[in-house]
Amino acid sequence: MLENExxxxxxxxMIPEPTLRxxxxxxxxxKRLRKESTQYISSTTIADELELxxxxxxxxxxxxxxxxxxxxxxxxxxxxxxLSNILNWDNSTDAFLVGAGSLGSALLGYKNFNQYGxxxxxxxxxxxxxxxxxxxxxxxxxxxKFGNMVERMKVHIGIITAPPEAAQKIAEVMVQSGIQxxxxxxxxxxxVPFNIIVEDALLTQxxxxxxxxxxxxxxxxxxxxxxx
Amino acid sequence: MLENExxxxxxxxMIPEPTLRxxxxxxxxxKRLRKESTQYISSTTIADELELxxxxxxxxxxxxxxxxxxxxxxxxxxxxxxLSNILNWDNSTDAFLVGAGSLGSALLGYKNFNQYGxxxxxxxxxxxxxxxxxxxxxxxxxxxKFGNMVERMKVHIGIITAPPEAAQKIAEVMVQSGIQxxxxxxxxxxxVPFNIIVEDALLTQxxxxxxxxxxxxxxxxxxxxxxx
DNA sequence: TTTTAATCGATATATTTGTATCGATAAAAA
DNA sequence: TTTTTATCGATACAAATATATCGATTAAAA
Ligand SMILES: NC(=O)c1ccc[n+]([C@@H]2O[C@H](COP(=O)([O-])OP(=O)(O)OC[C@H]3O[C@@H](n4cnc5c(N)ncnc54)[C@H](O)[C@@H]3O)[C@@H](O)[C@H]2O)c1
Ligand SMILES: NC(=O)c1ccc[n+]([C@@H]2O[C@H](COP(=O)([O-])OP(=O)(O)OC[C@H]3O[C@@H](n4cnc5c(N)ncnc54)[C@H](O)[C@@H]3O)[C@@H](O)[C@H]2O)c1
Numbered sequence: 001m002l003e004n005e006x007x008x009x010x011x012x013x014m015i016p017e018p019t020l021r022x023x024x025x026x027x028x029x030x031k032r033l034r035k036e037s038t039q040y041i042s043s044t045t046i047a048d049e050l051e052l053x054x055x056x057x058x059x060x061x062x063x064x065x066x067x068x069x070x071x072x073x074x075x076x077x078x079x080x081x082x083l084s085n086i087l088n089w090d091n092s093t094d095a096f097l098v099g100a101g102s103l104g105s106a107l108l109g110y111k112n113f114n115q116y117g118x119x120x121x122x123x124x125x126x127x128x129x130x131x132x133x134x135x136x137x138x139x140x141x142x143x144x145k146f147g148n149m150v151e152r153m154k155v156h157i158g159i160i161t162a163p164p165e166a167a168q169k170i171a172e173v174m175v176q177s178g179i180q181x182x183x184x185x186x187x188x189x190x191x192v193p194f195n196i197i198v199e200d201a202l203l204t205q206x207x208x209x210x211x212x213x214x215x216x217x218x219x220x221x222x223x224x225x226x227x228x
Numbered sequence: 229m230l231e232n233e234x235x236x237x238x239x240x241x242m243i244p245e246p247t248l249r250x251x252x253x254x255x256x257x258x259k260r261l262r263k264e265s266t267q268y269i270s271s272t273t274i275a276d277e278l279e280l281x282x283x284x285x286x287x288x289x290x291x292x293x294x295x296x297x298x299x300x301x302x303x304x305x306x307x308x309x310x311l312s313n314i315l316n317w318d319n320s321t322d323a324f325l326v327g328a329g330s331l332g333s334a335l336l337g338y339k340n341f342n343q344y345g346x347x348x349x350x351x352x353x354x355x356x357x358x359x360x361x362x363x364x365x366x367x368x369x370x371x372x373k374f375g376n377m378v379e380r381m382k383v384h385i386g387i388i389t390a391p392p393e394a395a396q397k398i399a400e401v402m403v404q405s406g407i408q409x410x411x412x413x414x415x416x417x418x419x420v421p422f423n424i425i426v427e428d429a430l431l432t433q434x435x436x437x438x439x440x441x442x443x444x445x446x447x448x449x450x451x452x453x454x455x456x
Numbered sequence: 457t458t459t460t461a462a463t464c465g466a467t468a469t470a471t472t473t474g475t476a477t478c479g480a481t482a483a484a485a486a
Numbered sequence: 487t488t489t490t491t492a493t494c495g496a497t498a499c500a501a502a503t504a505t506a507t508c509g510a511t512t513a514a515a516a
Contacts, residue, residue: 017437018503024436028392028415042463050417055505058464070463070511083235088434088443102334109330116432117439132374156442162366164256181442183435187256189278197445199438207411208252208315209245210427211345214384215316217425246473270493283475286494298481298493 001226015086019060023083024116025050026060030080042073092119094155095183098170099162100125100133100140103185109136120159122149126166143173150177157181164188171198243314247288247432251311252344253278254288258308261441270301306343322383325409326398327390328353328361328368331413335389337364348387350377354394385409392416399426 003092029049033041043061047054061074064082068074068121092114097104100123101112107113108120123140125131130140141149147207149155158179167186174182190198257277261269275282289302292310296302307359312318320342325332328351335341336351351368353359358368369377377383386407388395395414402410409425412418418426 015440018501020437020440021430021433023440024415024430024432025417025477028432029417032392032416044463051419053505054463056503059504062465068464069513070465071513072465086440089436090440093439093442102337104452106330113435116435118435156446157438164260180445181438183438187252188260189253189257191279195445197438197441199434199441201431201434202249202252204252204256205249206427206429207341207344207346208317209248210385210409210411210425211316211321212248212251212314213425213427214242214321217408217423218384244473272493281475282493284473287474290495296494297483298495299483299491301493 014184015063019063022050022052022060023081023087023133026118027059027080027083027087027089030076030083034076034080039076040069040072040074041079043068087117089115089117092117094119094121094153095157095159096120096122096124096146096150096155097159097161098124098143098174099160099166099185100135101161104159104161105135107159108138119156120156121153125162135169135218143170146173147177150174150179151185155179157183159183159185160190161185243291245408247291249287250278250280251315254285255308255311255315255317255441258277258304258311262304262308267304268297268300268302269304269307271296273301315345317343317345319443320345321385322347322349322381323385323387324350324352324374324383324407325380326352326371326374326402327388327394327413328355328358328363329389332387333363333390335387336366346385349381349383353390371398374401375405378402378407383407385411387411388418389413 006042010197025078026046029046030041034055042054043057044054046052047057050057058068059067061079064079064086066074081090095118097107097120102106104123104125108123113120120138123135123138124143124146125140126143131142133140156179158171158172158174158181160174160182162170167184167188168190171182171184171190171192175192175196179196182190182192184198184200185203187204189200192198251378254274257274258269270282271285272282274280274289276284278285280363286296289307291295292307292314294302294306294310309318313383325335325348328336332351336348341348348366351363352371352374353368354371359370361368384407386399386402386409388398388402388410390398392414395412395416396418396421399410399412399418399420403420403424407424409427410418410420412426413431417428
């Protein structure tokens with residue numbers, strides 16, 4: 001009964017987004033370390049490796065329910081499976097991709113997605129030159145077939161790698177077809193019903209931080225030079 | 229004198245990172261709206277479009293120094309140029325890319341980067357089959373040439389699209405060569421000197437949020453069904 | 457066996473980020 | 487011209503996130 005109660009608790013208490021976003025980083029690191037046959041790792045070591053605060057690491061890991069041993073740290077395998085389970089990376093979910101251009105092709109060819117809970121099973125495009133071709137073993141189908149295939153194959157994830165102008169319409173087709181979550185690589189903000197999950201892969205956001213920070217750095221360096 | 233003082237202020241006061249990360253979104257939206265020849269836009273409209281809070285939008289935009297007009301809102305062109313200036317998107321910075329694989333090729337072929345302050349001028353790889361080939365008009369060079377070329381061309385930005393195992397070594401080559409900022413697409417956390425800027429394009433982080441959120445949603449839906 | 461020291465994890469505090477309130481302003485309507 | 491109203495922007499408040507403190511624990515050293 002108590003067991004049950006705590007399970008419900010776990011489901012209700014949402015994981016803070018910053019924590020959730022650090023989980024993949026932990027998994028990457030832990031998988032790398034496991035190859036070197038380390039068994040235990042301390043929060044301080046993780047913090048060192050990822051340049052985080054060890055207290056923050058401990059707090060993040062507390063969410064997994066994995067308990068650490070004083071003087072040793074955490075069992076790496078336990079952490080990996082707990083984290084993978086939370087992200088649902090311990091089994092892959094099928095996905096359809098729309099927009100078989102250059103970025104789409106890169107995603108279609110990426111072998112590691114199965115480690116990250118994703119399995120791209122079909123690609124769609126509206127360019128007659130692309131339809132019928134095969135990219136990394138995945139056939140490119142006409143967009144018209146999208147709806148039927150989603151229903152037939154019970155696919156939940158849609159990936160948009162089409163140009164921004166087309167993205168909103170594609171999102172609407174996806175929602176209509178029963179897609180529950182959209183991974184959006186276009187730069188526009190998609191408008192979808194509240195119960196549909198949208199996650200943006202914001203490349204230009206990341207680029208913006210880079211270009212801004214760099215320009216501030218260079219400005220400062222010039223200012224220092226001028227003072228001398 | 230006062231003018232000068234406020235300029236120093238501006239340089240010293242760092243822009244909050246969440247705000248900075250919203251700037252590209254604003255730019256994307258504003259550029260789209262400008263095409264429709266709208267001149268003014270209110271914070272409430274922006275908030276509506278991007279599903280943000282209008283107060284937050286106003287606070288973000290306040291940082292640009294652009295002042296809005298009551299009852300009308302902000303001048304779109306003014307906002308675009310102020311935001312672009314902060315991100316340094318109003319002139320492009322040259323960049324070198326290392327790892328001319330599928331993701332690298334997608335980046336090399338992406339025409340819009342010049343709108344986002346980036347200009348990829350050369351690509352490097354260590355695969356003899358790739359060296360000498362041309363991708364989207366950019367020649368792939370042997371990694372050995374990296375150092376010299378950076379010095380000669382005074383390039384500040386390095387992009388890593390090589391496998392994770394190679395990424396740290398490549399980062400070290402970049403730092404040695406004088407690269408100041410690294411855009412990292414590999415999943416590992418790069419260790420570089422404190423004064424080098426690293427910005428990670430965390431695709432798997434974004435994917436993790438998606439797969440987790442979807443699995444929670446599906447779990448909840450099943451729980452509801454079972455209760456009936 | 458006893459001591460030492462690294463680590464965990466609970467609780468408390470600080471910082472950052474987001475949201476609400478409200479008077480001032482100026483465009484548009486009356 | 488006067489009134490109305492949408493919006494701005496300053497200030498105050500709330501929530502989320504990060505960091506600090508410290509006793510409890512246990513592996514390893516003495
Ligand atoms: N390539 C990059 O490096 C990069 C970087 C950042 C963002 N993006 C974004 O990712 C998306 C894809 O970029 P890309 O470089 O691969 O572009 P691309 O032009 O190479 O590919 C786009 C593909 O979408 C297809 N398409 C167009 N309209 C469609 C529609 N209505 N239905 C179905 N398919 C349609 C096109 O036929 C094409 O195959 C764009 O939104 C772009 O802004 C790309
Ligand atoms: N493709 C994707 O969709 C995707 C998604 C998420 C993350 N990533 C990451 O992006 C990176 C690139 O992925 P990809 O799919 O393009 O891989 P890829 O194998 O297609 O390309 C990697 C390229 O790097 C080159 N390379 C390898 N070692 C090198 C070295 N020491 N010096 C210079 N070049 C070297 C290879 O020759 C190859 O051309 C990887 O780190 C991957 O984990 C890719």
